[in-house]
Amino acid sequence: MFAAPQPDIETLEPCGAPHHEDCGLRLTLDRLGEKWTVMAIAELSAGPRRYREIERALAGVTQRMLTLTLRRLERDGLVHRHVEPTNPPSVTYSLSRTGVDFARLTAGLVNWSRQ
Amino acid sequence: MFAAPQPDIETLEPCGAPHHEDCGLRLTLDRLGEKWTVMAIAELSAGPRRYREIERALAGVTQRMLTLTLRRLERDGLVHRHVEPTNPPSVTYSLSRTGVDFARLTAGLVNWSRQ
């Protein structure tokens, strides 16, 4: 994952404490709480996408938020960003191995949320 | 679950749009993003707990945030709140059926976050 190792669920308690805010679980949860992350991952789980394609798929997202979301995902190793230096430029995003795992995880959330 | 039905992952896109903010997935994700929710659920997954016990388990939580968290979980049907009208009062929280399901789901998140 993208951060430090973490105890199991029986000793989960201190994870929210000030001195534990950088733990892996917290990073995961914070990410899930971000407004556009899961939808971006879902869209990319269907295959590589260009910036504009993702923008269209995520109805209502602003360019600012989409860029922020994708950059964070890239920083954390969940997506790859490939730039084709044409004019105008062409940028393609795709899931990394970790990103695919994450997508599987969130698919479980999606299903659970339906019933 | 605690809200409206939802399309599957292939048609997930509009879920973040203004007119879809009340969908089940969004509610689930927002809840996961809340700071103390998952830890409270984890603590309760080990058995019923009194207010003070949860407070001690969630190192760093304020009374305000703990109450807010538990009230939201109760409102959404994930935990039960049982008041024993003694003096001083004794209040016990426990997971509902749905809460147990939710705990299982988050356990997956915990494991994934560890590596």
Add this chain to the structure above:
DNA sequence: CCGTATCCCAAGTGATACTG
């Protein structure tokens, strides 16, 4: 097409004090 740069507001959270 693919972004950056500002400005601004509302929500989530924390600190602290008080109470039946």
Add this chain to the structure above:
DNA sequence: CAGTATCACTTGGGATACGG
């Protein structure tokens, strides 16, 4: 014991405009 009531702060996110 199990909360409420305020206040103050920080951050995420939206609106808008501009740029290579």
